[in-house]
Amino acid sequence: xxxxxxxxxxxxxxxxxxxxxxxxxxxxxxxxxxxxxxxxxxxxxxxxxxxxxxxxxxx
Amino acid sequence: xxxxxxxxxxxxxxxxxxxxxxxxxxxxxxxxxxxxxxxxxxxxxxxxxxxxxxxxxxxxxxxxxxxxxxxxxxxxxxxxxxxxxxxxxxxxxxxxxxxxxxxxxxxxxxxxxxxxxxxxxxxxxxxxxxxxxxxxxxxxxxxxxxxxxxxxxxxxxxxxxxxxxxxxxxxxxxxxxxxxxxxxxxxxxxxxxxxxxxxxxxxxxxxxxxxxxxxxxxxxxxxx
Amino acid sequence: xxxxxxxxxxxxxxxxxxxxxxxxxxxxxxxxxxxxxxxxxxxxxxxxxxxxxxxxxxxxxxxxxxxxxxxxxxxxxxxxxxxxxxxxxxxxxxxxxxxxxxxxxxxxxxxxxxxxxxxxxxxxxxxxxxxxxxxxxxxxxxxxxxxxxxxxxxxxxxxxxxxxxxxxxxxxxxxxxxxxxxxxxxxxxxxxxxxxxxxxxxxxxxxxxxxxxxxxxxxxxxxxxxxxxxxxxxxxxxxxxxxxxx
Numbered sequence: 112x113x114x115x116x117x118x119x120x121x122x123x124x125x126x127x128x129x130x131x132x133x134x135x136x137x138x139x140x141x142x143x144x145x146x147x148x149x150x151x152x153x154x155x156x157x158x159x160x161x162x163x164x165x166x167x168x169x170x
Numbered sequence: 171x172x173x174x175x176x177x178x179x180x181x182x183x184x185x186x187x188x189x190x191x192x193x194x195x196x197x198x199x200x201x202x203x204x205x206x207x208x209x210x211x212x213x214x215x216x217x218x219x220x221x222x223x224x225x226x227x228x229x230x231x232x233x234x235x236x237x238x239x240x241x242x243x244x245x246x247x248x249x250x251x252x253x254x255x256x257x258x259x260x261x262x263x264x265x266x267x268x269x270x271x272x273x274x275x276x277x278x279x280x281x282x283x284x285x286x287x288x289x290x291x292x293x294x295x296x297x298x299x300x301x302x303x304x305x306x307x308x309x310x311x312x313x314x315x316x317x318x319x320x321x322x323x324x325x326x327x328x329x330x331x332x333x334x335x336x337x338x339x340x341x342x343x344x345x346x347x348x349x350x351x352x353x354x355x356x357x358x359x360x361x362x363x364x365x366x367x368x369x370x371x372x373x374x375x376x377x378x379x380x381x382x383x384x385x386x387x388x389x390x391x392x393x394x
Numbered sequence: 395x396x397x398x399x400x401x402x403x404x405x406x407x408x409x410x411x412x413x414x415x416x417x418x419x420x421x422x423x424x425x426x427x428x429x430x431x432x433x434x435x436x437x438x439x440x441x442x443x444x445x446x447x448x449x450x451x452x453x454x455x456x457x458x459x460x461x462x463x464x465x466x467x468x469x470x471x472x473x474x475x476x477x478x479x480x481x482x483x484x485x486x487x488x489x490x491x492x493x494x495x496x497x498x499x500x501x502x503x504x505x506x507x508x509x510x511x512x513x514x515x516x517x518x519x520x521x522x523x524x525x526x527x528x529x530x531x532x533x534x535x536x537x538x539x540x541x542x543x544x545x546x547x548x549x550x551x552x553x554x555x556x557x558x559x560x561x562x563x564x565x566x567x568x569x570x571x572x573x574x575x576x577x578x579x580x581x582x583x584x585x586x587x588x589x590x591x592x593x594x595x596x597x598x599x600x601x602x603x604x605x606x607x608x609x610x611x612x613x614x615x616x617x618x619x620x621x622x623x624x625x626x627x628x629x630x631x632x633x634x635x636x637x638x639x640x
Contacts, residue, residue, distance in 0.1 A: 114436070124446035129511050133450045133504040137457070140496055141609060148616040155623045156637055163633060164640035320559055324552045328542045337538055338556060341531040342563050345570035352574060369573075373566070384559055391551040 176261050180269025181276070187246070188277040194242060199281045202235035206289045217294050224293035225303065225354035231289075232282045232307060233343050236314040239278035240335050243270065243322040244389065257393050267389065268382045271319045279311030295358075302357040302367075309370045310350040316374075316381035317342050323388035345373060405482050405622045406631040412615040419612035423605050430456075430601030438594045447511045452595075454504040456603035457497045458522075460610060461529060462564075464494035468536075469561040472554035482618075484550035485625070487557065488540060489617035493610050495533035501526050521575040525568045532560045546625050 114120040123130040188195055209227045210220055247253040247270075256266045286307050287300045295303065321339035325331035353366035402408050434452035441448040468490040475484030505523055506516045517523070536556055543549035626632050 120435070123449070124440065126445060126447035126449075126511055129447055129507045130449055133453060133507045136503055137453050137500050140500060144493065144496060144613055145616060148613065148620060152616070152620045152623070155620055155627075159623065159627055159632065159638040160640045162627070163638060167640070320555070324539060324556055325542070328539075329544075330542055334538055334542055337531075338535045341528050341535065341567070342559070344528060345563075345566050348570045348574045369570075380562070384555055388552060388555050391548055391555070394548065 173265055176265050177269045177272070180266050181273045184270055184273030185276060188273070194239070195277050195281070198235045198239045198278055199285065201238055202231050202282050203285065203289065205231040205234065207292065210292070220293045221295065221358070224290060224295055224299075225351040225358070228286060228289055228293070228303065229306075229310075229347055229351040229354075232286065232311065233314060233340075233347060235282055236278055236311060237318060237336055237339060237343075239274070240318040240322045240339070241332055243274050243319060244326050245322075245331075248326055248392070253389070254393055257390065263389065264382050264386045267319070267323075267386050271315050271382060271385070274319070275312045275315040279315050283307040283311055295354075299354055299358050302363045303354045305367060306350040306353040306363070306370060309367060309374055310346050313346045313370070313374045313377050314343060316377040317346070319385040320381055320388060323385045323392060326389065326392040346370070349373070403480055403482055405485070405626055406629075408482055409619060409622055409631075409635075412619050416612050416615050419608045419615065423608035423612060426601050426608060427605035430598055430605050433594055433598035433601055438592065438598050444512060447508065450504050450508040452598050452602050454501060454508055455599050456606045457501040457504060458526060459603050460606045461494055461498035461501050461526065461533075463607075464490050464497060464610060465529060465533070465557075465564070466561065468494060469557040472550070472557040476551055476554035476558075481547075481550075481625075482622075484547075484554065485618050485621045486614065487553065488550070489614045489621055490610070491533055491537050491540070492617070493613050495530060495537065497606065497610075498526060498530040498533055502530065519575065521568070521572040524571045524575070525564075528567050528571070529564065532564070536560070 121127060121131075206228055209223070209231075213219065213223065244253060247256070257263050259266075283304060286303055290300045290303050318335070318339050321335045321342075324338060325335045328334060349366045349370040353363040353370065356366055357363040402411055430452060434449055438449070438452075440446055468487045471483045471490070472487035474480060475482075475487060502523070505526070509518055509523075510516050536553055539556055540549045540553045543552060623632060623638075632638065
């Protein structure tokens, strides 16, 4: 094992800013993209539902 | 009418149209001159530095000037329906497109080549370097017209086409810029420009065959 | 065989299939990601020259690979959509572009964060970094062009031509940038040829790349499903979907 303590792990041998800056932004991007897509999907579904119920009422 | 006849007819017509709208043609030429003259004002008048940046600055300015005129390439003909007639005519559209690109180069590219040595003098380039600059632009500006035509056809009649065409074509201009400006730089530093120039010529040959074809495909989509 | 393939080439049949595949690819992405992170942070030893800073390459290399690979895949689907006039392939190309652009951005971002401690600057005009930047511009051009065209089929076809022109140009651009770089004697950076490239490091990089790959598939399928619903909203199969019943 490379690390003796959690603090050492987070310090990354002095490169904490660079390493966590890279991994953090990557993780953030990979989390935000699916969330935005879920939102996009639910928006489409909602507008489709509204359209369909309006059509039913008019019939 | 044979292929050459068609080509020259298209070129003659486009040149005639350009002659009637002189101001548009002159605008991009003046743009080239002004941009090239602005750089020393921003950077300083130190001759050693100017000699060093001259190839890059002149080439970037030429590239931007050539791009400015791209919108005119098909837009007017599209607006008045000429382009649709061309697509319907029995003559292959690719041939007509090639003629239009050639005319665009004669109107927008060739003047840049001719005025470039004058601007090069502002940057204290040697006569030899000026010659290489002219040759590199002579090979490079047709390449810019050919690649730009694809972008102009793709953005024809599209919202915000003017800005979009620059976003599409500028990344594709990079090899031309590298070899063009590199030729002059290599000559100044005594390495010889032959390698750069022959690569530029190779790119031009490639573009002459493929760009009109891609442009035609893009135009057909725009006209659908 | 071919009958089955053609059946799934229509959005109506692909939509539920994609829905079923998304959880599996997401799961694979999580598994590969966990394995890659574990290898990258706990198994791979500290680099003798670069200390712990080198651990950035575990995501940097994968992101760069994905950004290039996705451009090829995108151009492939766009080309299929253009030549066979299949709606689904074009939608797939459109769905891949934002993810590819994101990976190109991540590659540049992590490259800058890797470069700062290693060679003291955020940006070096290295052939690979410069080509990656140009690739990012190509993605942005594709997205901007498609966004500017209202008619979906025209957007598909125009995008396809741009993607194919881009694919022809990418090797030329890479070669020219490399040529330019050697002449200017810029910093030659070897990210992937780090000294003492241990087997565990390679394995860790591979795991992260697989994670990004599976992630891209899952996300592209999610996006293509949304695009299908948006574009085909007035078709019967969309109206019959269980999830749109009011």
